[in-house]
Amino acid sequence: SVEYIATPKRTKELLNKYGFNFKKKFGQNFLIDNNVLNKIVVSAEIGPNDGVIEIGPGIGALTQHLATAAKKVVAFEVDKTLVPLLDETLADFRNVSVVFEDILTADVKQVIDSEFADCDRIHVVANLPYYITTPILNFLLTADLGLTSIVVMMQKEVALRLQSSEGSKEYGSLAIFVQMLADVDIALTVPRTVFMPQPNVDSAVLRLRLLEKPRYDVGEMKVFEQFVQAAFKQRRKTLANNWSELFGGKEQVYEVLTKAEINPNIRAENLSIAQFVNLFSLFNRL
Numbered sequence: 401s402v403e404y405i406a407t408p409k410r411t412k413e414l415l416n417k418y419g420f421n422f423k424k425k426f427g428q429n430f431l432i433d434n435n436v437l438n439k440i441v442v443s444a445e446i447g448p449n450d451g452v453i454e455i456g457p458g459i460g461a462l463t464q465h466l467a468t469a470a471k472k473v474v475a476f477e478v479d480k481t482l483v484p485l486l487d488e489t490l491a492d493f494r495n496v497s498v499v500f501e502d503i504l505t506a507d508v509k510q511v512i513d514s515e516f517a518d519c520d521r522i523h524v525v526a527n528l529p530y531y532i533t534t535p536i537l538n539f540l541l542t543a544d545l546g547l548t549s550i551v552v553m554m555q556k557e558v559a560l561r562l563q564s565s566e567g568s569k570e571y572g573s574l575a576i577f578v579q580m581l582a583d584v585d586i587a588l589t590v591p592r593t594v595f596m597p598q599p600n601v602d603s604a605v606l607r608l609r610l611l612e613k614p615r616y617d618v619g620e621m622k623v624f625e626q627f628v629q630a631a632f633k634q635r636r637k638t639l640a641n642n643w644s645e646l647f648g649g650k651e652q653v654y655e656v657l658t659k660a661e662i663n664p665n666i667r668a669e670n671l672s673i674a675q676f677v678n679l680f681s682l683f684n685r686l
């Protein structure tokens with residue numbers, strides 16, 4: 401049987417043995433709880449023939465569990481001082497390879513094509529470096545990687561925002577973009593006590609099950625995103641105020657809202673995704 405490293409004792413031993421120092425600039429908070437790691441892997445719904453991309457393996461705590469569940473794991477790690485540590489902790493796992501590159505500049509598509517050709521489905525599973533949660537999600541959702549799911553630990557507050565619906569304070573353009581492309585839910589929430597060092601925020605694992613195609617057909621997604629972003633420009637203002645520049649005047653905004661039978665004094669946070677899509681198509685016909 402496998403001896404997993406994610407206990408406080410084992411983690412400390414390894415860090416001491418290699419004289420490893422945490423680097424804040426890389427968002428290094430390592431998981432020290434095998435129970436939580438097991439829950440993450442279960443929530444990722446990984447089949448025995450599936451491939452997994454991990455972002456930021458650290459000392460390999462999550463990687464070990466992923467390797468047990470998947471056919472193959474490829475992990476991207478930016479911190480090269482972790483090489484000897486990962487050599488030790490992953491030595492018994494033949495189906496893992498680590499690429500020591502920044503996930504945002506690596507050729508991930510090429511790696512997927514060459515490493516996962518014989519896999520059924522591909523998942524991204526990670527305990528993300530929190531300082532680049534949004535750029536990483538943006539990259540994963542726009543790079544056309546053929547992913548089935550993305551299951552990632554992030555700051556709880558960000559996870560709540562991404563899974564929120566209209567009418568809630570957390571709702572915004574990022575939630576809409578993500579939910580256009582995926583079914584989104586929070587698989588588990590995680591207290592700060594299961595990390596070393598402890599972060600000063602609580603965390604949650606967000607699960608994105610990617611749709612075959614966007615939830616609604618809006619043509620160029622980038623243009624739709626800009627349309628939605630403009631609506632949320634100043635949260636306290638009405639839609640008509642925020643959109644007036646984009647529409648070439650408030651009158652045009654009122655015209656479109658009237659056509660859509662929407663209250664002209666509404667704020668962006670009260671519009672559903674379907675309503676945004678409808679307004680976008682009316683705007684495009686102005």
Ligand code: SAM
Binds near residue numbers: 429431461530
């Ligand atoms: N997976 C490990 C765990 O759960 O214990 C470590 C998670 S830690 C929150 C984030 C990891 O991402 C660190 O190992 C850090 O060095 C790595 N990292 C930070 N920025 C990165 C980047 N741009 N590309 C790849 N890895 C990165």
